[in-house]
Amino acid sequence: MSKPIELKNVSKTFRHPMKVWDKVEAVKDLSFSMENGEIVGFVGHNGAGKTTAIKMIMGFIWPNSGEIKVNGKDPGDQEVKKTIGFLPERPYFYAQLTGMELLNYFGRLCGIKGSLLKDRSEKLLRRVGIFDDRNRKLSGYSKGMLQRIGLAQALIHDPQLVIMDEPMSGLDPIGRREVKEIIRSLKKEGKSVIFSSHILSDIENLSDRVLIIENGVKKHFGTVSEIIPPDRIRYKIEFDSPNEMKDAAFALFKGIRVVSERFIIDCDDLDDFNTKLSAIVEKGYPVLNAGGVLPSLEEIVFTTENTEVKQ
Amino acid sequence: MSRMINVAYYTFLEMVRNKVLYVLFFFALFIFGIGIAITQMSIGDVVDIISDTGLATIEMFSTVLAIFLGISLVQKELSLKTLHPLLSKPLSRTEYVLGKFFGMIFLIIVEIIFMSLIFLVLLYFYGAPGRLITYIPAIYTIFLQTSTIIAVAVLCSTLTEPTVGAMLTISFYITGATSYNLVYAITHRTSENVAKVINTLRFILPDFSHFNIKDNLVYGKGLEGLQIGFASFYALFIIVIVISLSIIFFNAKEIN
Ligand SMILES: Nc1ncnc2c1ncn2[C@@H]1O[C@H](COP(=O)(O)OP(=O)(O)OP(=O)(O)O)[C@@H](O)[C@H]1O
Ligand SMILES: [Mg+2]
Numbered sequence: 001m002s003k004p005i006e007l008k009n010v011s012k013t014f015r016h017p018m019k020v021w022d023k024v025e026a027v028k029d030l031s032f033s034m035e036n037g038e039i040v041g042f043v044g045h046n047g048a049g050k051t052t053a054i055k056m057i058m059g060f061i062w063p064n065s066g067e068i069k070v071n072g073k074d075p076g077d078q079e080v081k082k083t084i085g086f087l088p089e090r091p092y093f094y095a096q097l098t099g100m101e102l103l104n105y106f107g108r109l110c111g112i113k114g115s116l117l118k119d120r121s122e123k124l125l126r127r128v129g130i131f132d133d134r135n136r137k138l139s140g141y142s143k144g145m146l147q148r149i150g151l152a153q154a155l156i157h158d159p160q161l162v163i164m165d166e167p168m169s170g171l172d173p174i175g176r177r178e179v180k181e182i183i184r185s186l187k188k189e190g191k192s193v194i195f196s197s198h199i200l201s202d203i204e205n206l207s208d209r210v211l212i213i214e215n216g217v218k219k220h221f222g223t224v225s226e227i228i229p230p231d232r233i234r235y236k237i238e239f240d241s242p243n244e245m246k247d248a249a250f251a252l253f254k255g256i257r258v259v260s261e262r263f264i265i266d267c268d269d270l271d272d273f274n275t276k277l278s279a280i281v282e283k284g285y286p287v288l289n290a291g292g293v294l295p296s297l298e299e300i301v302f303t304t305e306n307t308e309v310k311q
Numbered sequence: 312m313s314r315m316i317n318v319a320y321y322t323f324l325e326m327v328r329n330k331v332l333y334v335l336f337f338f339a340l341f342i343f344g345i346g347i348a349i350t351q352m353s354i355g356d357v358v359d360i361i362s363d364t365g366l367a368t369i370e371m372f373s374t375v376l377a378i379f380l381g382i383s384l385v386q387k388e389l390s391l392k393t394l395h396p397l398l399s400k401p402l403s404r405t406e407y408v409l410g411k412f413f414g415m416i417f418l419i420i421v422e423i424i425f426m427s428l429i430f431l432v433l434l435y436f437y438g439a440p441g442r443l444i445t446y447i448p449a450i451y452t453i454f455l456q457t458s459t460i461i462a463v464a465v466l467c468s469t470l471t472e473p474t475v476g477a478m479l480t481i482s483f484y485i486t487g488a489t490s491y492n493l494v495y496a497i498t499h500r501t502s503e504n505v506a507k508v509i510n511t512l513r514f515i516l517p518d519f520s521h522f523n524i525k526d527n528l529v530y531g532k533g534l535e536g537l538q539i540g541f542a543s544f545y546a547l548f549i550i551v552i553v554i555s556l557s558i559i560f561f562n563a564k565e566i567n
Contacts, residue, residue, distance in 0.1 A: 055395075055566075055567070058395070058398075058399055060395060060398065060565065060566040060567070061565040061566065061567060062565065076398075078401050078403060079401075081399060081400060081401040081402075082401045084399065085399075086395070086396060086399035087396075088392060088395040088396055088399075090392070091392075091395075091396060092392050092393055093393055093396065094321065094325045094393060095325075096324065096325045096326075096328035096329060097321065097324065097325060101321070101324070105317060105321045106396070106397075106400055108313070108314075108317045109314050109317055109318075109397075109400040109401065109402050110400055110401060111401070137328075150396065153396055154396075154399075157400075
């Protein structure tokens with residue numbers, strides 16, 4: 001069975017919108033491949049190149065170099081498109097059609113008709129929570145409702161691979177949770193899902209693997225635990241101090257800080273942590289909290305960025 | 312095939328619900344009204360003048376519709392990104408272009424039938440409803456001419472942005488409507504080479520005089536079936552070339 005998505009050294013440059021002589025390198029030498037049945041989170045800041053990569057996967061635009069295969073075939077292939085569901089970034093649909101008409105239209109393009117189409121449409125409209133608005137024109141839909149009908153049209157033909165560009169943008173917290181639920185249930189049905197976002201916490205607890213892209217270049221691709229290296233675990237001790245011992249407490253180590261009456265000291269590594277912890281206990285300070293904390297994906301990405309800014 | 316018909320049907324539905332259509336329609340009615348007002352003041356056969364105004368209004372309204380809706384057709388979809396979800400479905404770009412074109416043609420057919428009915432009511436009011444039958448060939452050639460404009464509008468909208476596209480389409484219309492006058496550019500004083508250039512131009516440029524059997528009919532000069540046949544062939548020729556080009560361009564276009 002061929003992989004749902006496979007990119008080999010894909011690059012894409014655009015002409016600069018203002019300066020004709022200039023070029024924008026939106027995606028640079030991007031390679032990755034997705035496995036069947038997995039959820040891949042595609043992360044990057046604004047302008048990182050996520051949408052550009054997705055458009056190439058969909059066959060809307062073509063790479064300047066490199067190779068893309070979707071289910072082992074070229075992007076945009078008629079047969080391939082039958083098995084792909086796509087939710088564009090900030091979806092917009094025919095303003096004069098109703099939600100139900102849109103699903104009928106798109107369903108028929110996928111070769112679904114009659115009662116099957118009706119059943120599926122109604123089920124999906126309920127699933128994305130806009131069943132009551134199904135006979136309203138799309139021109140009257142809010143941003144979040146458009147996002148929801150967008151999701152429904154992407155799933156109308158029960159696709160095996162679902163590609164979503166920022167599926168959670170424009171949704172309220174309940175909506176975000178519902179979309180996450182839909183993504184999880186797709187995985188349970190054995191579908192493969194790739195979705196982009198710049199909100200890492202959305203991706204962290206949903207994706208099997210995370211693809212991080214920065215200025216068009218792949219930074220990481222792997223499971224969350226692979227991406228967060230063990231040496232990035234930060235050890236920290238929090239302790240209390242009786243009033244008369246406070247001055248002595250400050251003198252204990254360099255770099256002690258006080259946050260809301262608690263003394264906090266950061267440690268370099270596990271050894272440092274153990275030494276400091278025993279010293280604190282020995283002197284008789286009550287320890288409030290001690291241990292290692294994994295940085296979130298958010299911190300990882302932000303730190304890499306910060307170091308780049310400094311250079 | 313069924314996918315193309317789907318695109319055509321929903322294109323029609325989307326356009327027929329567009330408010331701009333009704334603004335244009337009331338404008339057309341207004342022109343009809345002015346025509347009637349003029350007949351009250353003029354000498355000559357009232358029914359002839361009504362017919363003139365009626366056919367002219369149908370032609371004008373169809374042309375305006377073809378240019379403006381035709382141009383906004385693909386362009387609007389590109390700028391609003393309605394194309395992305397559509398083309399993510401198992402629909403080829405070729406089917407899309409054809410579907411859009413036929414959706415527009417469908418709209419124009421409905422519009423022309425509707426306008427003809429109003430025309431019929433007017434003729435009835437002036438006691439000559441039977442005249443409409445004699446005007447059917449003229450109305451048919453208006454349809455042919457409009458179809459070529461739609462094809463050009465589709466081509467322009469796949470090539471460039473809406474304002475430029477509208478301008479190019481209007482240029483096509485103006486060229487088509489006036490190129491016949493090149494005939495008068497050749498006089499006995501024209502040099503042979505200039506005459507050759509002019510004749511070549513006449514051959515290349517679109518020439519709507521092939522669709523103009525209206526004048527013959529209104530003043531009852533009799534009609535040649537040959538002329539209708541040629542007009543049909545001429546329109547089809549333009550449409551096939553222009554739509555083929557649209558398909559080629561659209562297939563090579565990055566849908567950003
Ligand atoms: N058609 C285009 N012409 C010129 N530059 C473009 C074009 N499309 C994208 N770009 C540029 O390519 C880069 C990547 O854009 P892209 O839309 O892929 O980013 P993104 O990761 O999707 O961002 P966001 O999170 O804001 O959606 C940006 O610098 C953008 O300005
Ligand atoms: Mg984007």
